[in-house]
Amino acid sequence: MSDIDWQAPWLADWRAVGEPIAQQVATGCPQHQALNAARRASVRFVPQDDLPEGQAYEDFIFARGQVPTREGLHDFFNALCWMHFPLTKKRLNQLQAHEIARAGVGQVRGKVRDAATVFDENALLVQPSDALWEALTGHRWADAFMGLRSEWAHTRVWAFGHAALEKAVQPYKSITVHMWRVPLGVPSQDIDAWLAQDLTETKLSQKPFSPLPLLGLPGWWPDNENPSFYADPTVFRPKRRPSPIEKPHADQDYEALS
Template sequence: MRHVAPTREAFDRRVLAVPPLAHWQAYEPLIAAQAWPVTDELNALLPAGSSQHFVTQDKALLDDGLHYEERIARGAVATRPGNWHDLFNALVWLRYPALKRALNARQVEEIARMGPRERSRPQCALTHFDEAGIIVTLRDPRMLAAWDRHDWHALFWTHREAWVRGDARVEIFGHALLEHALTPDKLLVGKALVVMGGGDAVEACTRAIAGGGILNDPQELRPLPVSGVPGWHAGTADEAFYTTAPCFQPIRAGRLYPAALGALPGSDEPVIADVIA
């Protein structure tokens, strides 16, 4: 069923105080205002010298015949006016420009290889992450092992304090996931890349994507019911939530996940972490 976001006039602004939207408070005026922001307002927030800018999507723009991603590579992020999906896409561009550029560069490479009408496995993976992506940082390999077997109770309840302390963290990257968060109490499931240890998880993912080492198949992405993160949903106060809510699905037979990303001490280069449960 296609998701229908609430109207700007009617949406419950209390969702802005609850994660994940609470983590986007810097952009709350653009989200909560009665009037939709226009592209000029969004462009004013870009850093000087930005290689991309937002342009209103209209017939004249679409008549250029370019693929959406090809247009971005030339500097123009097509943005539909009065549209939640595209507004959140713009906000992600403002917060994570290097990561968005890495995804776009990979998409353009695939378009050149496949043509504009065919989609490769890497394109599907890149799109899934762009729309519903999350970046998860963990320090405890036991949490990764629990995630590997979809033991949601262990991941979120047994290791609850790790989430509360910030030793386990989630950053929402996917703009469709942010759009879904406008609906109160909606159970959210993201498509995750996971980084073990400290360091800059976003930078590690950006470098790995740009280098072509990850997101070559959708099966690389781990589903994570982010509504299970303590405090992200009212149900997280109840232990039974983790065994009864429909977002907590068992692992499919034969499903295996790739190793986590990590960063070598003293190195900027992302590596595949050797994590042993």
């Protein structure tokens, strides 16, 4: 917990709640106890050992309203997400649990569970103009981050994915998140309720994600003030069109898609 830089821009919305909890954990308080003491979540956090052997994690949460929690950054940020986006996290859990009830756990999660997992672990919510969204999803990185740079001052961004936040504790250039577009008319205070409604089985099964190198966001990393930062095709990849016979596997790593 001592490694977390609470001044990082991607933690701006998480700092007020998360930093005091992290300080308690750093002094030796068990993570689930520190999280519960904050009284900010609609679920309770329990030790990982409370998850019965053979029961699916998401099914356990759905049945009991309890979240098995390991020590460490990954589950810490997951818990903070439950505090900041309670309706959305509940919706994601419902989607996972319903799919498990319908099809079982299995070796392959299937489209809906796979997409819900990608969102849960790696989503970044972005509320851009049409021009900025088209540049981002078209991988026109110079346009998105330099030509339209002034737009980022009034483009709202919300961090969501807890795995992405864990990676960002030790930032590196190729951290890639998956954008989910928020319409311009959605107020910040309504983002959780809107998102919970927007996450439908149909929409998720279409995998409407677009990759974004996290440290490319203007103001989020000092090196990106230099246009040459974006001239790295190993990170800021051009748009790749799949061939007609190319069909990504349901469990394919989305961070590898460009």
